[in-house]
Amino acid sequence: MKHFKAYEIVDKNTYEALGEDALRLFPYHSLLMLDGLREFFDVPITVNTWHSGGQFQWRGFRTIHCKEGAKQSYHRRGMAFDCDVRNYTAEEARKKILSNEDDPLLQYVNRIEDGVNWLHIDSGTVPEGKQRIYLFKA
Numbered sequence: 001m002k003h004f005k006a007y008e009i010v011d012k013n014t015y016e017a018l019g020e021d022a023l024r025l026f027p028y029h030s031l032l033m034l035d036g037l038r039e040f041f042d043v044p045i046t047v048n049t050w051h052s053g054g055q056f057q058w059r060g061f062r063t064i065h066c067k068e069g070a071k072q073s074y075h076r077r078g079m080a081f082d083c084d085v086r087n088y089t090a091e092e093a094r095k096k097i098l099s100n101e102d103d104p105l106l107q108y109v110n111r112i113e114d115g116v117n118w119l120h121i122d123s124g125t126v127p128e129g130k131q132r133i134y135l136f137k138a
């Protein structure tokens with residue numbers, strides 16, 4: 001992975017157990033999705049913050065120890081990330097993605113979540129008949 005360290009996308013316990021090998025918990029295309037998003041916006045993107053003293057540790061991979069979010073969430077399969085994009089509100093980031101959905105840097109982004117104040121991206125399945133990047137409401 002080019003732009004992120006494992007501690008930015010896994011929780012503290014997982015990182016302490018696996019170190020950078022924690023990247024192996026993720027399907028490779030999900031790592032490409034996040035790197036591609038970083039290059040598309042060309043500004044820093046924040047997922048977890050625990051490593052620098054922040055409160056977030058479940059915005060990337062969610063283990064069985066995580067009590068947040070849905071049981072079937074793509075976060076639990078290493079296929080989803082909740083992001084802050086520097087200089088963009090979540091709504092601005094979603095709009096920019098949807099109006100550039102054919103950009104090759106976004107090719108692994110399949111779904112984004114509407115109506116939340118962070119940018120959720122995942123490489124989950126798009127329902128048949130929906131647009132290439134599917135805007136869903138939880």
Ligand SMILES: [Zn+2]
Nearest residue numbers: 080081082120
């Ligand atoms: Zn999410």
